[in-house]
Amino acid sequence: MQITKRRDDTSAQVLARKNRGAVIGFVPTMGALHQGHLSLIEKACQTCDMVVASIFVNPIQFNNPSDLEHYPRTITADLEKLEAAGCDLVFTPDAQEMYPQAITEQYDFGKLEQVLEGEHRPGHFNGVAVVVKRLFDIITPHKAFFGEKDYQQLLIINALVKQTACPVEIVPCPIIREADGLAMSSRNLLLTPEERKIAPFLYQTLCEAAEKGKEESIETIVQWGEMQFQAHPSFRLEYFQIADSVALQPLHTKEGDKAARILVAAWLGNVRLIDNVQIIF
Ligand code: AMP
Numbered sequence: 001m002q003i004t005k006r007r008d009d010t011s012a013q014v015l016a017r018k019n020r021g022a023v024i025g026f027v028p029t030m031g032a033l034h035q036g037h038l039s040l041i042e043k044a045c046q047t048c049d050m051v052v053a054s055i056f057v058n059p060i061q062f063n064n065p066s067d068l069e070h071y072p073r074t075i076t077a078d079l080e081k082l083e084a085a086g087c088d089l090v091f092t093p094d095a096q097e098m099y100p101q102a103i104t105e106q107y108d109f110g111k112l113e114q115v116l117e118g119e120h121r122p123g124h125f126n127g128v129a130v131v132v133k134r135l136f137d138i139i140t141p142h143k144a145f146f147g148e149k150d151y152q153q154l155l156i157i158n159a160l161v162k163q164t165a166c167p168v169e170i171v172p173c174p175i176i177r178e179a180d181g182l183a184m185s186s187r188n189l190l191l192t193p194e195e196r197k198i199a200p201f202l203y204q205t206l207c208e209a210a211e212k213g214k215e216e217s218i219e220t221i222v223q224w225g226e227m228q229f230q231a232h233p234s235f236r237l238e239y240f241q242i243a244d245s246v247a248l249q250p251l252h253t254k255e256g257d258k259a260a261r262i263l264v265a266a267w268l269g270n271v272r273l274i275d276n277v278q279i280i281f
Contacts, residue, residue: 001083001087003092004092005091006093007093007098010089010091011140014052014089017049022050024141025144026053026139026143027040027052027144028146029056030055030056031073032071032186036149036185037081038082040146041145043171044145052087052141055075061131070270072187091135098131103130105126107125109160112247115241115249116239117152120265128153129156129160140168144169149176151263155247183202185273188273191268191271192269198234201235202264205225208228209221209225209262210279212224214280219252235266238272239264240262241264259278260278261276261277261278
């Protein structure tokens with residue numbers, strides 16, 4: 001497995017393989033890798049000839065300086081895991097390499113960025129879009145793999161690709177969970193042992209809410225979900241919402257033919273957790 005730190009080296013390595021007809025798959029990450037990330041690498045290996053990963057803790061997508069400071073960094077273990085998973089090239093730039101000059105890109109994702117994560121993390125999705133577009137320009141992949149764990153981000157990336165006419169296929173990948181249901185996340189490393197025991201409550205509540213989808217109204221389910229978190233001594237809820245799966249706009253009435261998701265963000269101690277599940281009415 002090759003490791004590059006510079007943009008031009010990375011582009012050159014990829015281009016050499018591309019010129020020999022290789023299909024290039026790309027998995028962008030912020031490191032502290034777990035089986036969720038590795039499932040994306042494995043999926044890329046199945047359909048691509050060369051798999052490229054990036055590890056870059058992107059400062060401009062953090063709206064909270066303390067979150068950036070405490071974000072877990074486990075580079076040595078990450079490289080071992082990527083190699084074992086079959087990754088061919090890892091791009092590990094520093095901030096100077098990604099952002100040598102002032103950042104001027106300003107994307108507009110309309111209503112999609114005004115809800116949920118976009119509403120609660122101002123500037124977050126522009127930071128994500130800037131880094132992903134720059135990475136796409138460096139790596140020029142045929143396919144890029146994104147997890148449904150960050151469901152809204154996946155839709156933002158689809159919109160980015162459309163807006164910028166970027167010739168890359170976005171491949172959505174299912175959420176990988178711990179045995180107790182907790183969605184795998186780099187931030188789980190920041191939970192205390194006590195918090196880690198409580199954390200599956202997030203997914204359990206989503207599952208119970210999805211189950212109620214068959215009988216209850218959307219309003220009733222959302223109120224029930226909000227109450228579960230408000231009554232819990234350890235969680236501080238940011239949102240619990242049911243939205244359509246395509247535009248992520250809040251749903252108020254059941255529309256049978258529309259695929260929908262329940263999405264939640266909540267603080268457990270100092271750690272902000274997000275998760276989502278499909279709901280079928
Ligand atoms: P991150 O390192 O958090 O920026 O995540 C990099 C990629 O891995 C994103 O596309 C995430 O959606 C994806 N990812 C993170 N956690 C999971 C998970 N538990 N299951 C599937 N994909 C995930």
